[in-house]
Amino acid sequence: MLACALAFVCTSVAASEISHPDHYEFDATLTVPFKVVDANFPIRVDFDYPGAGGATQAAWMVEVIAPNGRVIGSDSDITALKEGRGLAVGRWNGLGANGRSLPSGYYTVRLRAVPTLATTADARLSIDQRVQQAFAAFSEEMVEQRYDVMLGKVPAARIQTISPLNTARQSRSAAGLAAIHQVVASGSLPYTIYYGNMHSQTNHSDGGSPVGSCSGSEVPQAGTMGPSDAYTMMRVQAGGDFLLTSEHNHMYDGSTGTNASAVPANANALFNSGLQQAAAARSANPDFMALYGLEWGVISNGGHLNIINPDVLTEWEYNGSGQLIGGVFTAKSDYPALYALMKQRGWIGQFNHPASSGQFLVNGVALGYDANGGEVMVLAEVLNSSAFSTNTTQTETGRSTYTAAWNKLLEAGYHVAPSSDQDNHCANWGLSFTNRTGVLLPSGTPLTTAAFFDALRARRTFATEDRSGQLVLTGNGHVMGESFANSGPLTLVANYASTSGQTAQRVQFFEGVPGRNGTVTQLTEGSGTYSVTPANGKHFYYAVVTQADGLRLWSAPIWVDQGGTLPPTDTTPPTVGASETGSSGTITLSATASDNVGVSKVEFYVDGVLVGTDTAAAYSMTLDSTTLANGSHSLTAKAFGAAGNSATSTAVGFSISNTTADTTAPTVSASEAGTSGTITLSATASDNVGVSKVEFYVDGALNGTDTTSPYSITLNSTTLGNGSHTMTAKAYDAASNIGTSSAVAFSIDNTAPAVERIVNGGFESGSSSWTTSSGVITNDSSYAAKTGTWKAWLNGYGSAHTDSAWQSVAIPSAATNATLTFWLRVDSDETSTTSAYDTLKIQVRNGNNAVLSTLATYSNLNKGTSYVQRSFDLTAYKGQTIRVYFQGTEGAQVQTSFLIDDVSLKTK
Structure with a gap:
């Protein structure tokens, strides 16, 4: 441990032999803040290796590198992995060697890590020796992460921010359209920016599980949410303008390996249904670009790349009958052959989370250049948020950068623009972080697949960690993505803007030479404009802006042929x-x-x-x-x-006229019965061939499946919270076509039922449980009861008289509600409309018959020909035994009858 005090403590757990099955790659993620504000600058390294076993470890080194490139401090160690994961946490005290203060500036924190094995020989070696031995043995699996951090106070870059370009969401408003016209009229950059992500999975491969149940690896096709769900979430919840769902090409057989029983027609039908869902989403939402593509390859035995616009399932696996489980064959890990196929079919692609070594081999060279690949590969990821993040608030801290690999691809000769994606496997499309890929379409251009793909082919993109940030690089008036001949000075301008009030802290320009396979170098920084006279030959340049909040943006490069000649002008179309x-x-x-x-x-x-x-x-x-x-x-x-x-x-x-494949999705409708206890979810479904099963979802979560008609399941209402819910049903046919019902709203009320505390409230058992004056409870037919034949009849004698009826009731101390109700009819021969000669008091009394409260008093003034229900809250008397007391008092001359029925006191 060096004097710069990079102090780490590592979680240690036992783990097994390193193996290299598909999709079990080693990964390490570096997390640091942008600003070094005190002597406790935190550094965190997360290790993830699904293929790890009992003897597997991670060998790593973290270094702090000064602006002049000198390493001023480092720490290294070996971290064991538990269930494929490990953690190292530490700090930097912001000082150099021997505790010396460092000048303010931008310093680089660099992580390098590889998987390794614990052996008996380790006891004879120091930690440094073991780390260096691991680096040498597993160099092709090296993960390198770099973050530049700001130490002390560094003046912000001198950059003149531009007025923000119009965004797709703005263009949907009148004000946005006005902004477009203003940009065009001013001669500025006439582009509209579309924000989205170009990398995600659904239940067509190993994605689509709700965040509550999503884990570090998902079973192919076991998720509950498909492409349509992903497009809706990205458009509505994440506020994105486009999303590519890129399904693993070899998982259409429902397996990470090879399913010998797979039916090719089912795999092709599933792929085609994805294309149809994307087309349907575009048709229903013309302002959103829904794309369905393939993630081709296996990362730990070749490398992943996205085919952005495939029209057929490309595959290398065969089932047990020797049938290709797809529509067109591509040999596994044969990238030159894939590039040739992509060129032949007009497909374009993206390098996904490229490693600096060991991937995308061409003639045995990692990241090797291929002429066909140079035409069809248009994007390379420079940043991903964690693939299995369950974050839905766009605050994910686990993010990996791939700028080192991007630089190598550019140096190899690829013309690839940067992208920033989320690789969502869980159902949080666009929600794990604020990072986006920005795509520039000429302002006023309709959002069509052709226009969108043209923008990608033109490499008019930028990558950003902030969905409100904008970065467009220009060189002598040419926009990023262009290739052009140049003579004399070249002026680069980083056109930066923010729609959320952020500012640029740092601007960096980088230069490289395509085909040199050398090193990309940083040019002098400090300003948003940089002028240089390149040496004769081919060059590329790009810009990186770091905002004051530490979030970064990467521009697409421009490619310059200094001293080259422009091709002859040809304006005649074919x-x-x-x-x-x-x-x-x-x-x-x-x-x-x-x-x-x-x-x-x-x-x-x-x-x-x-x-x-x-x-x-x-x-x-x-x-x-x-x-x-x-x-x-x-x-x-x-x-x-x-x-x-x-x-x-x-x-x-x-x-x-296709006669064999079944691509028709079932039709299905749903219904629900019940609000508590056992509720029933039902569906009716039909298909042109036959329905194989119906799945029932409540609030997006799968709750059960039925394979026979009539389709229904029962559900315990206590598994759901009180309130409103939605239910949908998905119907499947044998070809894996899926139909989804419209959502059905229903409510759940698991509240315990009210308990009746009054006994014989309808008086149908006569005077049982009541204490009354003589003759009060009667089935006399002179007046009808509210229900049944018995009632309480107080007064009605036409002479001075008092009647009463009461019952003793205990209200539990735990009651949250106590409600007294009864039905009352007042019949009177009194004619006065102002004087209450005869009265009925409704009272609460204690066990000693003392009046605690008079709830109400009724009189001859309330007379009528029908019963009226009266209600009173007695919650204030919980924990007490009270008397519910009715007392009628009649004057000396004219009769008034108080008729009471259906007395109730319910508590909850």
């Missing part, structure tokens, strides 16, 4: 025509295209959705008809010239 053959099985899409310079590629669109690309004449591609619904469709072909000019063919109509 000519193109389209045709289609076949109505089922494998159909063929064809095009004829020509251009005055040359055709670079032809894209094929079915119903406005890109389905494939061909770069060589004669231009054609094949398509599995089951990816399309039966009925009429429209084909267009879009041809591109060498200079980027394009033209679209006239639409060609064609029909599809």
Whole structure:
């Protein structure tokens, strides 16, 4: 431990042999605050290795690096893992070697970690020796995390913030549209920003479980929420403008391995249902971009990448009958072959959480360049929040950065823009943190898949930890994502804005050389503008802004060919025509295209959705008809010239008639009966082939399944809280098509029932339990009872007389409510409308017959021809035994009868 006092304490637990099954990669996450404010600057390292066993450990080193690149302090150790997890926590005292004070500035906290094994030889080695030995043995699994922190007071960067560009949510208002016109009119940056995430899973693979039950790994297809749920949550709760649900391509058989019993038609139908759910979400919400893609590969044996716009399930697994469990074959971990397929089909991709070594091999080189990959890979993640986060308040602290790998990809020659995602496996799409990918569309451009994919192909994105932040890099007037020739000075401008009042603390510009496979270097910082005259040749530049709150933004690069020559201007678009053959099985899409310079590629669109690309004449591609619904469709072909000019063919109509695959989802409706005790959830469901099961959900949580009609389950109401709830039913067919009912609202009241304390309140047992004056309780037919035949009849003699009726009642001390009710009819021959000659008092008396309270007094003035219910709160007498007392007093001349029935005193 060095004198800079990086002091760590590690949780130690026993753990097993390192193995390397798919999806069991080692990971380490560094968490530090941005500002070093005192001598107790916290540092936290979390280790996660699902494949760990009893002898597995994490070897790690944390270093503090000064602005000049010198390591001024470090600490290292070995941390054992319990159930695949471990933790190291420590601090930095903000000092250098030998306790020396350090100048204010930006310092780097760097973590490097690898998995290792505990062996008997460890006792003969020091900790430093064991760490270095592990680093050497497991270098390909090295995780490196860096965070720059601010020590002391550092002047904020000199940056002129721009007026915030219009965002997608603003454009949906009149004020937002005005902002667009203002931006365009002012000659500023005419773009609208769409915020969202490009990486998440649902129950089509290993995601979709409610946060209350989501764990560090999920069983494929066991989640309860699918793509439609994810789009709704991202749009409504997280306030996002787009979401890509990227399902693991090899989990469509319901397994992380290979399911020998898998039915390919079911896997393909599930994939197609995802495309349909995304299309339906876009149709219902034109202001939201719902995308359905694939996360291809296995991270610990190759690396994950997202195929953003697939039209068919790509797979390498076969079932026990030798059938491909998908629509098109791709060899596992063969990235050059995948890149070629993506180019042929017009797909674009994103490198997911790329490691600096051991992943995306091309000719044995990690992160190796491939020409086809250079065309189709448009994004690389620079930051992810924790994949299995259950946070729903956008405050997740577990975040990993991949800027080192991004730099290597750029240096290798890839033109990849940065993205910032959440890799949501739990059902908290967009809710774990505020990080987003910002995509720039030209202002006024309708939000279509074609326009959105064009923006990604143009690399017009930025990555941000703050969904209110904006960063657009320009160079000599060119916008980030562009490649251009340049001569003379190059002026870079980091155009930063915030819609939430944040400010920029730090601005950094970085430079690299594509194809050099060297090191990206930081240029001088301190200002939002930087001018440089590059050496002749190709370069790339990007900007990073750190806000005063420590949250960061990364711009897309610009690619500059210094001293290069611009290609000749070609403004003539190609000519193109389209045709289609076949109505089922494998159909063929064809095009004829020509251009005055040359055709670079032809894209094929079915119903406005890109389905494939061909770069060589004669231009054609094949398509599995089951990816399309039966009925009429429209084909267009879009041809591109060498200079980027394009033209679209006239639409060609064609029909599809699939006879084998079942892609029709069941229809289902739901109902609920009961409010307490045993309640019943019911559903009616039908399907063109047959319903296999119906699942019942209450408030989004699965509560039961029925496989036979009529579909219903019972539920103990005490498992639900009092109040309002919603119920939905999901119906499945044999092809795994899913239909979801409309939500049904119902209420639960588990409150204990009220207890009746009055005995014989209806007087049907005569005078039983009552104490009365003579003749009060009667079944005389002169007056009808309220219910039954008996009642209490006080007075009515036409002479001076007093009657009474009372019953003793004990009110429990634990009662929260005590209510006295009775029905009263007053019949009187008195004619006065102002004088109360005859009265009935309703009283509470104690056991000694002392009056505690007179609740009410009624008289001849209340006479009428019907019974009226009266009610009084007696909660104040809980814990007492009282008398409920009725006393009638009649004058000397005219009769008044007080008729009482159905007396009740209920407590809760």
